[in-house]
Amino acid sequence: MTTELNHQATRAMAPPPRSARLERKVHRLVAVAQSLTQGRAVASLCRDVLAAGSAGPHVLPHASRLNNDGNPLQLCLSSGARGTVLKIIGDPGAQLAGLEPRYRRTRAAVRTCLKAAGAGALLALAERTLDCLLPDCAQARAAYRHGFAWIGVSPDQPGAAFYAEMAPLGRHGGWDRASAWLAGMLPDDRAAQAAIAALRAHCVVASAGLEGSTPQDARAKIYFRLSTPMALAALGIDLLATPEVRDFLTIAMEQFAIDRDGLVLSIGFSLASGAVADVKVDLCGHCLRHDGAGWNALLARLAARFALASAPIAALLADGECAVAFIGFGLDAKLSPRLNVYLNAATPHAPPARAALAAAGDDGVAYLCQLQQQDGHWSDYRLPVGASDQWVSAYVGLALARYGAARGHAPALAAARRAAAWLLAARADAPGWGYNAGTGADADSTALALALLRALGLPNAAADQHWLRGHWRGAEASGGVGAATYEGPHAWGQAHWCVTPLAYLGMAPDQQRALRASFLDGVRSNRMADGQWRSYWWRNPYYSTFGTLEALAALDQLDIDAALPMAAAPAAPIVVDNAFDLACLLGGELLRARAPDQFGARYGAQLRTLLAWQHSGGGWPGHANLRVTDQHCPAPWDEPAGDYYTDHAGTISTATVLRMLTLAARPPARSNGPSNHHLIGAAS
Incomplete structure (x- = not known):
């Protein structure tokens, strides 16, 4: 392969x-x-x-x-x-x-x-x-x-x-x-x-x-x-x-x-x-x-x-x-x-046209292609365990593969193929991929790598799928339903919903059928009153929400989101100050849009802000969104504990914007669930 x-x-x-x-x-x-x-x-x-x-x-x-x-x-x-x-x-x-x-x-x-x-x-x-x-x-x-x-x-x-x-x-x-x-x-x-x-x-x-x-x-x-x-x-x-x-x-x-x-x-x-x-x-x-x-x-x-x-x-x-x-x-x-x-x-006052979004996305692709190493990988973040290459490469490669397929963008697809080749060649013999070669495999990196291979029409190894299945936690587990990122220690071995949607989709079809009811139960139990889903490894819930809605769309189960209760709209708008969160939030709202063709008109100001944050070189700036949650903290959405880290090269932020722009290039054709986010404010 x-x-x-x-x-x-x-x-x-x-x-x-x-x-x-x-x-x-x-x-x-x-x-x-x-x-x-x-x-x-x-x-x-x-x-x-x-x-x-x-x-x-x-x-x-x-x-x-x-x-x-x-x-x-x-x-x-x-x-x-x-x-x-x-x-x-x-x-x-x-x-x-x-x-x-x-x-x-x-x-x-x-x-x-x-x-x-x-x-x-x-x-x-x-x-x-x-x-x-x-x-x-x-x-x-x-x-x-x-x-x-x-x-x-x-x-x-x-x-x-x-x-x-x-x-x-x-x-x-x-x-x-x-x-x-x-x-x-x-x-x-x-x-x-x-x-x-x-x-x-x-x-x-x-x-x-x-x-x-x-x-x-x-x-x-x-x-x-x-x-x-x-x-x-x-x-x-x-x-x-x-x-x-x-x-x-x-x-x-x-x-x-x-x-x-x-x-x-x-x-x-x-x-x-x-x-x-x-x-x-x-x-x-x-x-x-x-x-x-x-x-x-x-x-x-x-x-x-x-x-x-x-x-x-x-x-x-x-x-x-x-x-x-x-x-x-x-x-x-x-x-x-x-x-x-x-x-x-100048930037027109009207909502960004489809061509403007496409131009921004194409420049984002060019930026990521320039950052890609000659052997096919990307590297970013500065954690105590070092920089990430496997996780970052899988995440960026998946975003490029999806963008390339949706837009017919050959350079994006070529970069995604190079990333997949590097991921297959760089890992150890053991199943799975990790943050980097020294941290061992984790469910998040493995699910992203398998999703990249699927997006490129390449098979997933049964050993990797079986390894993911071994990280599934049922309702009887102390952390609830979902995929655990690691075997441990402590809360790191419990289910983490921000990892779960892609991990579920990364399993073999028979495994997905066996766990379907459990996964959908987790969808319901991890959804918060404001319509967002809990996130263990990220500062805010927008990443987890975007990923959950993407998975539900892939399973043709977005009606589940529409049927769940939604709290009244907050008195104050949600204010975001970085491209990663804004792209995730907009991506979720796009998946929920009752009239996708009117999405640009409703969120035109936010889309203009997102495009304004794009650097002249094509990328979006990184932000301290990734949380290395304290291993003794089981519920950081209630009481967060841990240190926050920035994608200094903007790899994850730029790739996340591309995920949203991929949806904008071909918005969903049917009406979905409601949104209580009547106004998203973007801090400049």
């Missing part, structure tokens, strides 16, 4: 995982751009700035810093006195894991975008700019882990922009390179060198590049941040000391504070003359904590103060489709103002 699994499971190193959530955000921004322009070649422009090609906007997590969530695409609505134009800004090559391929792709994307935007006259100047601003050797380019340049184009007007990343050069290196670049680009660089001399003592270069369509109208731009707090008027740049800039900051910031990273400044110089052409002040939209109505009011005030056209963003903010990433105020040498609103995709 091990040989068969090893044949099925590839041993090749997987490429870095794509982020389904970021790709979904890119697609949503493309759709927004199309709605704003009636689709005028916007999709192709987005592909150009992302250097995505015909394959589409594949995105790796952590590959871009254009937005704070890693999205490599951004929209800008730029308003002047005569109207508003759309600009599309992209971080090219965010789908490429190798830095040198991304470097080459970025330079090619700059050329492509300049030609497509009618700015072919800038091609030679663009090559000189990139040669000067970016390192000329691969070793130095290794510091550019988040990309080399951003590119901006517009479907509404000719011209393009690109900005080379400068932060990896350091404070002095950035200014030195900017100075040398401007000396070679401008016919008269005296104004530029004077500005650099004034700025380099108080600021650090962020990026630099060109904007325009021809050498006659183009500007050489430098973007920078303050390195020490100071008034902008004290920087020695006349345009930054104007009443217009002061009024913008006064209106825009209001009562909010902006940290230094949330303030980005720029100065531009005319390529034709070398004179100062413009300045711009960008403020972080996340620091200005407005809701949609607040943003609309602020932008209306700014438009009125500077006699600018109003940007059409009210509808985009109202439904949560977009969020303001930055707002920028530009002022040219003639004191003509311009207001830029930079938009990123």
Whole structure:
């Protein structure tokens, strides 16, 4: 059997995982751009700035810093006195894991975008700019882990922009390179060198590049941040000391504070003359904590103060489709103002769509696949007996196997097969599996491993099933009906309901038939007045409840839950503060849902919270939920005793969310029992 699994499971190193959530955000921004322009070649422009090609906007997590969530695409609505134009800004090559391929792709994307935007006259100047601003050797380019340049184009007007990343050069290196670049680009660089001399003592270069369509109208731009707090008027740049800039900051910031990273400044110089052409002040939209109505009011005030056209963003903010990433105020040498609103995709106010849940799940799978060791196992927790590999691998592998089958997700199934192969090869000759190789077998780990094998269509060994049967405790036992995790000592050898459902399902069919009445009696006797089931090894009862309802669904016995009495709804909502508990609670509620198609509407806020807790890398954070209950404590649901431990890598938490998302991908088709949990609150 091990040989068969090893044949099925590839041993090749997987490429870095794509982020389904970021790709979904890119697609949503493309759709927004199309709605704003009636689709005028916007999709192709987005592909150009992302250097995505015909394959589409594949995105790796952590590959871009254009937005704070890693999205490599951004929209800008730029308003002047005569109207508003759309600009599309992209971080090219965010789908490429190798830095040198991304470097080459970025330079090619700059050329492509300049030609497509009618700015072919800038091609030679663009090559000189990139040669000067970016390192000329691969070793130095290794510091550019988040990309080399951003590119901006517009479907509404000719011209393009690109900005080379400068932060990896350091404070002095950035200014030195900017100075040398401007000396070679401008016919008269005296104004530029004077500005650099004034700025380099108080600021650090962020990026630099060109904007325009021809050498006659183009500007050489430098973007920078303050390195020490100071008034902008004290920087020695006349345009930054104007009443217009002061009024913008006064209106825009209001009562909010902006940290230094949330303030980005720029100065531009005319390529034709070398004179100062413009300045711009960008403020972080996340620091200005407005809701949609607040943003609309602020932008209306700014438009009125500077006699600018109003940007059409009210509808985009109202439904949560977009969020303001930055707002920028530009002022040219003639004191003509311009207001830029930079938009990123946001989390809609509506309940998460099925596609959003699928994207979150796919990223969770990618995270777990990245954590999986090459031999197929996972490791997590730090107990006195060490880390867990067998139990964690069985739990994660089972979640991936079920998710892979429900979603047709090949990488999830492949990872589950590798885990099963490792479990079969790694254990000792004795039946069963344990927390790790040193702790001996236990019913929980064994039941999970057998469930994983069944989920993959592989047989369960009779010796393992018989071993599980030996851990069954009948009604005459002091701890009641169910499966004991261990033979002892003390309460550890009594029945533990949180282990029982999978242990029962792991037995041979004839054993299940013989114990069916006993198991169903245990279902009834271990259910508490609030509709939850007792849990011995976990802080809260939600895990045990989720597992019990899953087992009842597998046995087509959910009517038992519906028929049991339920206490009145609690006066206060259940409040959970971690992904593991919230996923278990939502999973139980989904199994009990009378109208599964309305589950998202009822629990939309909780689902949004769960997705918000997901890390950018795809996993969910672990939490101290696992309790190593004191062996002398028979009823921790009444008087808990023991120490709590965290899945530091988030393996169990992430896998548990995948269990719930598997159900969400194919909700139950029939009505089930009632729920008294009218409100689940999630602590942020």
